[in-house]
Amino acid sequence: MNAIIEVNNVSKTYGETKAVSELNLSIPSGVLCGFLGPNGAGKSTTIRMMMSIIHPDSGYIQVLGTSALDAKDNIGYLPEERGVYRKMRVGTFIQYIANLKGIRGSQLKRDIDNWLDRVELPGVKKKKCEELSKGMQQKVQFIASIIHNPELIILDEPFSGLDPLNTQTIGSIIHELHQEGKTIIFSTHVLQQAEEICDRIVMIDKGHKVIDDDIAHVHEAHNPNLIQVVPLDLNIDFTSLPEVERQSLTKEEDAYHLKLTADADPVKLIQSIAGSTPIKGIEIVKPTLTEIFINKVAETEGQDAAKATREQLAHA
Amino acid sequence: MRKVLTVAWREFRDTAMTKAFIFGAIIMPVISIGLFVMIIPLLDSEDEPLTGIIAIQAPDDVADEIEDLLQNAAHPLQEQLNQLPDIVTNDPIAKNMLPQATETDLVYKRIPMDVEFDEKTLAEEGYVAFVSVPETLLTPMSETNTLEITVPTNLSVDHTDFLTRNTETAVVNARLKRQGHQPDAMRELLKRPNAIAMRIQEDGNVESDNELARRILPIAFMMLLWTAAFTSGNYLLTTTIEEKSNKVIEVLLSAISPMQLLGGKIIGQAGVSAVILGMYGSAAIIGLLTFALFDIVTISQLVLFIVYFIMGYFMIATMMVAVGSAVSELSDAQSLMGPMMLLLMIPFFLWPIITDHPHGTVAIVSSYIPPLTPFIMIIRTTSANDPLMLWEILLSIGVGYLAVLAMVWMTARIFRIGILMQGKPPNLWQLLLWVKRG
Known part of the structure; x- marks a missing residue:
């Protein structure tokens, strides 16, 4: 797959703060990529540099094979800080942004109506933006970012401030756009959201890239080689099995985590346990992105940094 | 270019095609003029005739003069009023604005000099005034030169003034007659002739000096230029700050470059400025x-006005947009606007000096100091009797437009940095650093 975005050795500093440090990225075309990290990790700065809104101190960025300045008409962008012209009517606002992206004509008016219906905002076209709630304004801005049918869509925290119902609406549209072949990058500090819909993730922390891979590979690479089993009788010892290296009770103390040996086949072992032992349930343990991220931070920056990151993510 | 024009059209539409603009720039002036026109007849109706009894205690010749003057008094500015052109005196509105002579319907009661008049009973007895002129006032070289007119509480200021003025004249007339002179003849003799300055024109013709044009035209042209440029510059400031505070700026910058945005905004507000100028x-x-x-304005003055208007607009617009992009709230702009306003007020302070001395050192030096250039030059070109040298005009245009280019360049650098900045606004020194960095 061709890279739709190439970030080459990019750094950006604000005063004493290094927001992005020697970042290298290559986002393939057609992916739904989660751009992840805690607050202040450098996500928005990187995205703004990708959009040529701000410029890197060093390094260079190519978007759609050129500078983002030359490719703006083919990029849809929803910034982190939402903004609309308060006195402007909703339809006029979307039309104005579309005009700036080079889209005009009667089809545009039909598209605006269709999109307003699609995000469940029928009948607001003639209303002034200031008459809408924050969530509604956010949906209007989302439409403004994709109304010109761009090839690449960059969404900075698209779900922040939305209620669960609207999160689902926007989430399903993002999924549909991805199905249509659009490349979508969205940043979030809620790692669970990315885990649910992304097929690729980029994680950054303190301006450094931590992970950049397909989500399947990420899970594979960070496979803890664990099986969780819930036996009917907790007084059972699985360490007699040759594939089990050790056995430990889970936090809830109603199940065991079985750490497997490096050459063990978890599927075969599950079949073997299920056939020989009375159990309520058994499954392969997949690490969450949050755990992977914290482990990565711990590897690179130590346990204290990992602890701080864990707390930050817990409060996000 | 299409994107720049899209921004420009939005800027124009959202400024000039709004109720606030139409109300403020069109309806309000029309209402003001309408009210003015309506108030004039009301003012006229306030001038009631002076009626009642006047008690006069004065030597007979003075009393005769007082009666005669109060019955036939013209307005004190009648001579000047008689010199006004017919177009003014025949115009129903203008005519109403001119001062009118006071109408009277008075009864005169002479009080002998040796009778004590009780002034406190004035109102009860129905008098409108008690005029007392002592004989000593008519004696040449008299030590005293004061007389008293007692009036009731409710007599209007205009009527009181009418009585005092005519009584004073009556005393002077009586003095002159006692000396064997005719007052009207004396007044005619003392009337100053009207000297008209004739000036030799460039083409050799001799024409009369138009003092009115020489005084009024420069300030009128400069005010027009200043108002049109400053009003739209002010809109530019507020719309830029609004885009920053609404956070819509990042959406715009995802579609266009900062320079396209800046260009569109300045062009759009230039349209607004043109509308104001046109109106x-x-x-x-x-x-x-x-x-x-209309003949006091020449075609060359109008052409130069357009040239200096464009220059002046760009100078003010670039300064305003630089300030607007550097701050996040309108209140934050005040500290940066202060020095700028002071600079832009200088032409007002210099106007009287330059009108009197359009070729003086102050006029010449300030002509080449941007952003004063367009304002000073428009004063000079409209106030100088002998036209400015062509090289002076060309040099000022060259200097002015070079300054515009420099200001656009500096503003672009400030705009690029400032437009995404939030928080504490920069000071002037930091703005200069942005210019260096941008």
Whole structure:
């Protein structure tokens, strides 16, 4: 797959703060990529540099094979800080942004109506933006970012401030756009959201890239080689099995985590346990992105940094 | 270019095609003029005739003069009023604005000099005034030169003034007659002739000096230029700050470059400025045509006005947009606007000096100091009797437009950095650093 975005050795500093440090990225075309990290990790700065809104101190960025300045008409962008012209009517606002992206004509008016219906905002076209709630304004801005049918869509925290119902609406549209072949990058500090819909993730922390891979590979690479089993009788010892290296009770103390040996086949072992032992349930343990991220931070920056990151993510 | 024009059209539409603009720039002036026109007849109706009894205690010749003057008094400015052109005196509105003579319907009661008049009973007895002129006032070289007129509480200021003025004249008339002179003849002799300055024109013709044009035209042109440029510059400031505070700026910058945004905004507000100029300029032209004074403006002055207007607009617009992009709230702009306003007020302070001495050192030096150039030059070109040298005009245009280019360049650098900045606004020194960095 061709890279739709190439970030080459990019750094950006604000005063004493290094927001992005020697970042290298290559986002393939057609992916739904989660751009992840805690607050202040450098996500928005990187995205703004990708959009040529701000410029890197060093390094260079190519978007759609050129500078983002030359490719703006083919990029849809929803910034982190939402903004609309308060006195402007909703339809006029979307039309104005579309005009700036080079889209005009009667089809545009039909598209605006269709999109307003699609995000469940029928009948607001003639209303002034200031008459809408924050969530509604956010949906209007989302439409403004994709109304010109761009090839690449960059969404900075698209779900922040939305209620669960609207999160689902926007989430399903993002999924549909991805199905249509659009490349979508969205940043979030809620790692669970990315885990649910992304097929690729980029994680950054303190301006450094931590992970950049397909989500399947990420899970594979960070496979803890664990099986969780819930036996009917907790007084059972699985360490007699040759594939089990050790056995430990889970936090809830109603199940065991079985750490497997490096050459063990978890599927075969599950079949073997299920056939020989009375159990309520058994499954392969997949690490969450949050755990992977914290482990990565711990590897690179130590346990204290990992602890701080864990707390930050817990409060996000 | 299409994107720049899209921004420009939005900027124009959302400024000039709004209720606030139409109300503030069109309806309000029309309402003001309408109210003015309506108030004039009301003012006229306030001038009631002076009626009642006047008690006069004065030597007979003075009392005769007082009665005669109060019955036949003209307005004190009648001579000047008689010199006004017919177009003014025949105009129903203008005519109403001119001062009118006071109408009287008075009964005169002479009080002998040796009778004590009780002034406290004035109102009860129905008198409108008690005029007391002592004999000593008519004696030449008299030590005292004061007389008293007692009036009731409710007599209007105009009527009181009318009585005092005519009584004073009556005393002077009586003095002159006692000396064997005719007052009207003396007044005619003392009337100053009207000297008209004739000036030799460039083409050799001799024409009369138009003092009115020489005084009024420079300030009128400069005010027009300043108002049109500053009003739209102010809109530019507020719309830029609004885009920053609404956080819509990042959406815009995802579609266009900062330079396209800056260009569109300045072009859009130039349209607003042109509309303001057109409105007030048209009103001024109608005024000149009404009073048959259009010939005091020359074509070359109008052409130069357009040239300096464009220059002045770009200078003010770039300064305003630089300030607007550097701050996040309108209140934050005040500290940066202060020095700028002071600079832009300088032409007002210099106007009287430059009108009197359009070729003086102050005029020449300030002509080449941007952003004063367009304002000073428009004063000079409209106030100088002998036209400015062509090289002076060309040099000022060259200096002015070079300054515009430099200001656009500096503003672009400030705009690029400032437009995404939030928080504490920069000071002037930091703005200069942005210019260096941008």
